[in-house]
Amino acid sequence: MTRGETLPTASDSVKESAMFKQPTPLRARITTWPGRFLLACLLTAFGGTAFGATRAEVPVERAAPAEQIVAAASHAVFTPVLSPDDRQRYRKSFALQKKGKWAAADRQIKKLENPLLIGHLQAQRYLHPTAYRSKFAELRRWLDLYADHPDARRIYKLALHRKPKNTRAPKRPVGVYITGMEKLGAKTETGPPRSAKAQRVFRKLRSQIRHRLRKGRPESAETVLLNQRTNRYLSSIDHDRLQAMLANGYLSQGENEKAHAMAMASLQNSGAALGTTFADAHWTAGQAAWRLHLVDVAATHFQTLAMLKNIAPALKTAGAFWAARNELIQRRPQNVSRWLTVAADYPQAFYGILARRALGLKADYRWDIPHLTREDVGRIEATTRGVRAIALIEIDQTYRAARELRAVAAKPELARPVLALAARFRLPSLSLRLSGLLSNGEGHPGAAYPIPPWIPKEGYAVDRALLYAIMHQESTFNVRAKSPAGAHGLMQLMPRTANLMVRGRPFSGVHRKNLYQPELNLSIGQKFILHLLSNKRVRGNLFLLTASYNAGLGRVTRWQKRMPKDNDALLFIESLPSRETRIFVKRVFRNLWVYRNRLQQSAPSLDAILGGAWPSYVALDNLKDGNEVAEYGN
Template sequence: MRAICPMARRAPAAVLAVVGTPLWFGAPLPAAAQRADQTASGAPRPAAVAAGTAGLPRPLNAADAARLVRIFKAQAEGDLAAARGEHEALRDRRLDGHVLADRWLRPGAPPPAAEDLRAWIARYADHPDAPALHALLVRVSPGGAALPAAPAETALPEDGEAVPEEREAPASGFARNPALDRTVRERAFSGDTRGALDLIRRTRGMTPAYAAALRADIALAQFRRGEDTAAFRMASEVARSGRDRTGRAAFAAGLAAWGLGRYEVALPYFETAARAEGGSAAARASAAFWTARAAVRARRPQHYVPWMLRASQEPRTFHGLLARRALGLAPGFAWHGEAGAEHGVTALVETAGGWRALALLQIGQQGRAEAELRALWPAARGNAALLGAMLAVASRAGMTNLGAQLAGLAQGADGRPRDLARFPLPRLEPAQGFRVDPSLLYALARQESNFDPAAVSRAGARGLLQVMPATAAYVANDPSFRGEGAARLHDPGLSLEIGQRYLLYLATHDAVRGDLIRLLAAYNAGPGNLVRWLPVAAHRDDPFLFIESIPVEETRQHVQRVLAYSWIYASRLGLPSPSLEALVRGAFPRFLGAEEVLAQGARRSVALQ
């Protein structure tokens, strides 16, 4: 299968061919895949090839639009004389801030005079490049010079994932301190329970509700260390106190009791967690799912369907999707309509930043247009019309990362899903074709980079699938990836190919052996970390208990999200979800190649005829 695109859903699975060899290591990459057409860079991104976006307003007149295209082209080529000449003839000057910022911030550009930068900041402080130009002013100004205040950085960040189902409700009764949370969890998982408790006691301003939530975190850490008895003792005490409004203590008590084989004891704790008003929607769905399972183990099957139905009300979560499949319900996605279409773009045109975004799209400057839309985020909070207009423009302009973020934020604001934008379907084409389940590859790209080929993590992972350069060098047998060749990972086709090879390698690792849950954990945390965790978690012969035993929250969340996203994309692509079917049966899902998944789809199509 060379590529998957929106048309794939209408194509019979049997006619989709898989090409490429089944080897993961050392196979040569085609020359076309080795061109870094998209490289890592800071915002703004490179301009689009073709100017204008169909269906959106074009606020510039034709003459000025053509002149601005020539200006940006000349500046990209280093022909500043030509750019200045065109600029002098420009009539509509509302994009002057962008023209100058593009000129001054290009790599190797001569630094502007400090007075020019001061003038720019005084006039264009609302532009997305204002923080970068203020930093440039600081560098070129003499020591001790008076400087204007630094512009506030309030734009929506590119790596700001919006998962409305995972947001804790205001009823939790406290605001978390991320640094304190992290330290308490690290101490607890290292075995220093006393130190973690002492830190809670010594923290000034600690409220009973927050202290209860942190003690629940300690109990969860004990459970993930395999200390089920100690975990149950602490978690049940916190749960009985009534101070934990998030339900985490009750959930921890339920898990620990399940680990001890005391299902009738686990049942009421899971039920308490499922009813907790301060927990996130995803956490309540998870607890409801576990309540249904505990009811069966505790020989109270009459409670199974009601609790599974409650879990199924969150169909965009891991446990919600499992519940729907267990009950035989349709997935429940909204694969229709146009994202943000109910609002149009009028509200956007009425703002200065929105006008600039549309004008920049008209002349092909998509990266700068996206930066303007992100800068509008503070104004869009609480403004449904503006948020809807931003979502409509992002979706029509192909800004998949921004569109997915805005769709999640909009759902969090009004509760209405925007599945088309939140789970976009850009064309993915690995350099040597699909050899991995396409739904899984889409899910990984959605989770790892939100389909942003220019993404770079703080750890240095790059591209659509966030592959580390050292990993790429190993699986491609090409040491150049460790140096300047790392930029090639921003080529979408190459990133997908390297990611596939890494998945195929991990599937054969001794700690994975084809287990999809272990494979996804290893993809996120590395196979070495997986090996260190397995002695504690390996005795968990239940796949759901095994997932809950993963000690690192990021990795545990990664496994659940990628599995859920793979089922969502399977629904959109019209492909089977063998991992979902396996988990519903209570089995550990296996990693399957594209051929196996498509063969299952073909057999299912024949059976339904």
């Protein structure tokens, strides 16, 4: 899209359905019945609102975990670990140490009756980024006493760095922590086993090709594959796997003919032996054929992809949904529901949600979570880490508590009780980590899409559903998340961006650590969202907002200039040159729609996409000052 073009918005009249939009040369073949068909599907099942009430009916909860502990104790679920006086002393000690006030903190620590959390207090001190330089003897002594604490790995690494020569090594950390990724496993590949030499060559070439493709240089990546000195060690299957990667790189740069030719060559040469790359190659070939207006060829690839088993739901649902689009533009409506039904089997995928909406299927998420019982608490309290975690919750040190509970949940029999506790006391990052481990094929939406406890300092100026959706993808609600590029906290803010939002340099240098404060991070994050929404190049467009949040507004603007000009919103997403940004946009929208459901709100962006419009931001929360619904871009 070039400067000066006008983006369609949710209020524009719908001339064609985005789901059924066809490549430009075929547009004259389409009559008005596709839009009527889709509208009938939507209205028959939903009566106009699929996701519930127009306004949020779920109130903002403000109870702190410590207050919930007291309330739970009154119902005989919990017996508080710390006395009221110790809770106050620990809170003051952590707060004083955060500011580097060691003497004042020591006075509080000396008054403690229960030393249970001394290890955490010492870890905070020894790892302080600016106000304390720990000695090797302190670190070694700490590891002798507290090697099972969550900070043990960091302290061990620091101790090795400061260890004098000819000095006894410190004790190693002990314990296992769940990551939440254990069930995913590694991708499997078929084909003959590689020799050690061939394995090294394949990994090296793959790394070089990926690096060049991330830089938007598929021609340079192709020279790597064509290098006779190295590729002679590749099997034909490995060559075709790398060639399929190149094909996707050319597709990302809009070189559709070359992308289609290379993907087809890989499929024809190696077929299903490509393993996990087989599905990727079909997607690349199908998208390239669609853009070249080879609709019959595209249909073959999308349908093949939709029927594959044991592939990622995101890819399977994409193939099925685009197969349905293809059937409709070729005026075969009797086949559309078949492919939409395939996609609709995955209600937590981007295209799965779109398909269910188009078919008139209810967005039926079960928001119940495991009930926390006295027996659950007893099993957690039977572990040393569990007792420490509950004590930390009592003094609002929830980040430290969640890290302790990750070790408790490493025992399979304790994972469900820990999930119940995490949900009860609103530890969203831990809930999200555990949701995949306990899904058993059914899923735990209540744990996978938790409601976080933090509120921006000035209150919400952006809908909670959108903020939660971005946090879910950016940081998985980890308040201490930091990207390799230097983005910090819940909303993964770069210090430079944060400084721009507050007009100064308060987050430069060592002060960037302040971005880990959740309420402050949220406050700046929503300012940045509003800044993007009001930009003349975005004007409330949610696709442009999410793409710009991930890749930067300037980069997205440059991408638009060389992307397809047929104003197809879904094709825009699939044409973004950055794979990371494509995934980010679709996952944020999936999260947004699921959170709209959890907050009992409608999903206007979902209807806009299916109705042929670009999705615009529509605020549905009852904002802090009672403002009515706000729309951007109309």
